[in-house]
Amino acid sequence: MAVSDAAPIISTRFDQTDAHTLDGYLRTGGYAALRKALAMTPDQVLEEVKAANLAGRGGAGFPAGAKWGFLPEDVFPRYFVVNGDESEPGTCKDRPLMERDPHQLIEGLLISCYAVGAAQAFIYVRGEMALAQERLAIALNGAYAAGYVGKDILGSGWSLDVVLHWGAGAYIVGEETALIESLEGQRGMPRLKPPYFPAAKGLYMQPTVVNNVETLSYIPWVLQHGGEAYAAIGTEKATGLRLFALSGHVRRPGVYEVEMGTTTFRDLVEAPVYGGGMRHGNALKAFIPGGASAPWLYPEQLDLGLDAGPVGAAGSMLGSGAVVIMDETTCAVRAAWRLVRFFAHESCGKCTPCREGGAWLEKIMRRILDGYGREEDLDLLLDVGDNISPGPFPHPASDGEDAVPFPFKQTTICPLGPSTVSPVYSSIWRFRDEYLVHIKEGGCHHG
Amino acid sequence: MAEADQKEKEEEKEKTTVTVTLDGQDIEAEPGELVIAAAERHGTYIPRFCYHPRMREVGMCRMCIVEIDSGRGPALQPACMAPVADGMKVDTESARTKKAQDGVLEFLLINHPLDCPVCDKGGECPLQDQTLAFGPGESRFVEEKRHFEKPIPISDLVYLDRERCVLCDRCTRFADEVAGDPLISFIDRGNHTQVNTFPDDPFASYFSGNTVQICPVGALLARPYRFRARPWDLDQVESTCTACSVGCRIAVQSSSNRLVRKLGVDVDPVNWGWLCDKGRFDFEAVGSDDRLGAPLVRAPGAEDLAEASWSQALAAAAEGITRARIRRGPESIAVLGGARGTNEDAYAWSKLARTLLGTDSVDAQMGDGLPAEAVVGLPRATIDAACAADTILLLGPDVKEELPVLYLRLREAVVERGATLVELSPVETGMTRYAEASLRYRPGEVTELVRALVDESAAVGDSERPGGLAPASAVREAAALLRRGSLVCLLGRPSLAEPAQPVVDAAGVLLDALPETTFLPVLRRGNVAGALDMGLAPGLLPGRIGLDQGRPWLAREWEALPGGRGLDAQGIITAAAEGRVGCLVLVGADPLADFPDRELARRALAGAGFVLAVDCFLTDSSRRADVVLPAAAFGEKSGTTTNIEGRVSRLHQKVTAPGTARADWMIAAELAFHLGGDLGFDSVDTIWDEIERLAPSHQGLTRARLASPEGFDGIVAGTVHDAETHGGPPSMAQTDSPGIQGALAHTKVDTLASSAMGTADKPDPSSGLAMQPPDPSGGGGGGTGTVAGRPAVLRWTPGPSAGGPPPLDRYSLRLVTSRRLYDDGTFVHHSPSLAPLAPGARLGVNPADLAPLGVGTGARVQVTSGRGRVVLEAVADPGVPQGSVALAWNQPGPGAADLIDVTLAVTEVRLETLSVPAPTSGRGSDA
Amino acid sequence: MGRLTSENVELAREIIDRYPRSRSALIPLLHVAQEQDGWVSTEAMSHIAELLGLTPVEVLGTASFYGMFKREPVGRYVVSVCTNISCLLLGGEELLEHCEARLGVKAGATTPDGVFTLEDVECIAACTDAPCLQVNYRFFLNITHDEVDRLLDDLRAGRRDEEVPPHGTLTRVRPRVPAERWSGHGAEGLPVLPGQSR
């Protein structure tokens, strides 16, 4: 078991009680990176971020520098939006970043806006995170008052306003085009793609960058230490560190900042500094490697590295950095149903297959759980699933580098619909016998 | 088109088409075209629910999913979202495509009720059709369906059954994007999503009926149609709506000889498939029990009208006319009306009046429009040209109220295409929110405002307020907008409380300064443009020619023509009031309701010698006639109509008229017989052939042409096209499932639009001099070029304007009155669904003018003018400038017509309170 | 109750000014309304529509999409128990059942005295601290049934007012931008480099 000795980057202030105050942040080196960036040209800043090969942490894993490069030249104004809507079941790594180190996010955002020439920035915080909102407000007020944000930042002549925006409870708004719709005061329904990728047509149909909280939190360090220093951490393709939220049946659930690529799921579960092994020494049954949307993996896949490529090849994804561990006491049917219930509840309702199919899947699974299942329901579940997310399961990404697997495995606009199918496929594929127990015995062996 | 030009165009086209493989066959598509549209043009119908070619794509329903290979291998993609690309392969029949589509269909059905037998849509429902064609035999869904309260009214005209809704976003998109009335919305989320209104805030849109038409299932239901018919019992014809003068193309449907439905048909140059609710639902009046089905005659000395036979009534009419003619001369005969019928009706009455009656005192307008010479003689723009203009200048009434579908087109031009709108109006209108500049003026002072806008030499001083209200800076900004590129002016009567003259003067000033300006008349009555084209105005003959220039040309066929110019409506009514009219003929005219000065109209009806009325209903006016002849209404006769652009399109009979009512033209022809003459035609077809032959503006507009696919969109009179080879007439089968939208296969908006821009045919300088007899061969051959001897059509040149603005009376308020969509007009009045929607006569007053009276919204005020006095409810309305008051025209009960004296330049009124109002609340009063 | 108070209208105007387009302020204004009344009434939605130049149904369409906006009155405390995957694995459902028993109402209902509304919610982003719940969106992590009992008692007795403001109040610190520090939507939207001035 190899636990890397790479020093944590963005979680260093998690135990500092006053990091959300300007004083607390300045005391631990805050805003030095911003000063450094302001002394550079925006292009130089952009080059550093590109060199870091910093993959987005929101789910799709697209490198931040490359994404910024998609902004069409000479189209202004442009906007920058921080995606702080963290709602994917299993995921809870953006919340501590906002609650415990909000200035780090603001600094990363400022540097990023400077690099891309944004006119205004919005931090979209999930509505149900009262503390994060409060801490960000405190930090932002402090930064405004002291001249780090707003007009003529640090006397440089460069100005940027940052608006703190609250969501109001809708998971789908984490999807970046839905986030933009929501920020425009609309129902948070994803936009159609093509033609509207946010980089070209985003907020108010202007070029827009949407980045995740964690992605931006790494930016100050990248600026301070250089993109290459960041890229040197991890492996060639899986660079740097990343926060993983480890939950479920481990001894030490928690949010851990680990080195990409070199660390494996087994390390995460078993290393004393991380999970510390399975709870009660139970056997692992299955785990979700990247949030509720990700197809499940199984014990034999524990040695996969934390690297989008191999995980994609195994038919799943690293997604939002949420690893949920299920031990042998878990009822696979109930676990899958609960995830399906989530997606059915959170469907925005735009696409017929997701809106109708998701709710249908939930009803069938609920019926099975309640002891009214029929054997043919399993084929029905799979076929309904196939009408939302057509194709075989598991479905290895054709190439680990493809952000979106092609051909699309969906009859819907966004990946939420197919996400509903992940737990259905994953559980039936591996635990069909448990379903049969429910169907035949009207109940479950897991109590 | 020059040959070289043509070639170039073709080459251009060559370069710009892309080749797509559709189910193994190569097809050509236009770049940017969506796969769903390209496939449809090539005969492959990809199923869809949310896609609508006139609205933004949402890609919601996912029904149109097909396998598309853009080079990376086939993937399922919605055809309504994917633009074609060279080399793209589309497979609409692959196993994966079929499975995905079947899957979507199944998803749509799991929550859909099985109430097709009682659903209006049953029989013409794409969901039902697809299910029958491809759907699974048996439902795999055993759980409980989603439940909502069964149909709920979302407006006075529309019901919503949310259980049937497939959430395609069509109605909601329409309300927001097309109508600009976002009063329905998706509410709640995911599987609980429903369409609904805000509590107590109904979908009160003038366009609500369109949502019923575009709803792909039976979720939205029109109250006037609900449970009235089953689609398989329906019979339909193509036609043109005559509720206003936009001329929307429609399908008219009947069941058991009753009109039950009008559907918008999608033609590019006009209505894009849309209709306003008045147009859509006023068919109710046609089937009204109040329709006249037999002639009525007032026996000499009798109080009441009594039913009579046609021969008795016609004899009585002929006698009345003959007596007037003999005793008081043909000039004492006058004909009012004719704007509600067909072109053929108007032509017949125009010919009857000029020949057998011997009078030129004819007027299709009721003193509520513009001088006919200006309408036919100004360089005319098409609707397309107006919408394509860089700047659109509104100088007329509220387009949203009077010509609703034109409003939709203009709104689209502004919102989607970025056209600049400049509005000059005495009060705020439905267009104001879309105007880049909206300038107010004091009633009577519009000419001064326009002069300040276009006269570059006369710089507007900072302290000046040209037109009485608009600050100099705003005038300067608007002036710049007028010179930014092409300019089309929408010209009409902003208010009936002042004469037409200031508006016409303003048009003259505009044309003088900006001679490239073209004009689109904003006149409401159904076929007013056609009636004027047919010569139903003094001094004007059919084909937009002047009485004197046209005399030699027409005399050969029409024989006698009146010697001099007759009176217009105001002249006729004044003369009648003074006892100088021996016989007054009302052809679908109701001066007591429509003439701006009711007192004068009343005296006219009392003072006229013999009154003959031709009407569908007994109106206030026709009730006073000596003979009333029952007329066929819309849907009961065929022919053609002409819209404000001059676009001629066809109407078709669908049902039979009640009793013995008959078409106006037929009544004219029969009356001619009773007068001992013969108009020379026995069918609408023979009338049209005569029009085509004799009316210079209509040469080449042959019947064959109007019946061709080109004619399906209507053809703009005065634009002479090269004869094309026309295919057979389009059948209504071309409108895709009648409930959805009529997507017609042929579109040629460009040729029409471009050739129609600035169409006022430049007069041939020689033609006015050397008149020659009509070409005996007529224009039957498709009419190109000028046939020797045809007089040139009129060209209007501005005359001297009628002096400065009226003097200001600081103690009075100036009245503004213009129409609302729903009024007390005959057709609305007799349509049970529409009549209650008339808003009533309420007096809009600027809050600052209301405050001194110590009252607010809801107070009863007495309004007094030199002419009369009425009591009205006041409404505080910041959209009415200080110093003016606004009153909707022709609402039930006393109103503006009782205040107006048509001889005055403006109508000044004073207000007195009658009641102490209840404490005011709401938005109106706190602004 | 219903329409926004004049103070809140003032606040609404301030919020609207922060956005390049006023409609963007819609969700924040709904929060203001919910903070004022504890829920969002139709009167409040109509008022917000007026402030933003929207139709009321546009406001309702947006408001009803988001789970946090309550369109019926709720208790002073909304107790949201997570039963999603990580919590499910570690006793979330049992926690919810315990709350139901303790409060005497099922999830989705409000106690007769109007103090508590109990909710069965989706993941609240505290998965590593399961089982957990929120009261008025304040976290209570790794919570035991005994702790829940104490918490509910404390709340009812008003002993946690410091920590848990009434439903609708999300943050007690509002972002405040000193007028002279506001640059105004990046002016024309063109980036200005250091050293340059606008």
Ligand SMILES: Cc1cc2nc3c(=O)[nH]c(=O)nc-3n(C[C@H](O)[C@H](O)[C@H](O)COP(=O)(O)O)c2cc1C
């Ligand atoms: C259904 C769905 C939910 C998502 N939720 C989130 C989220 O809560 N937070 C987030 O940062 N990204 C989320 N994403 C990903 C975003 O769409 C987007 O890719 C991301 O914010 C980009 O930031 P990054 O490039 O920094 O990762 C979600 C995507 C989908 C399809």
Ligand code: SF4
């Ligand atoms: S897949 Fe589901 S959540 Fe995503 S856009 Fe479609 S309906 Fe909305």
Ligand code: FES
């Ligand atoms: S028609 Fe294409 S998604 Fe609805």
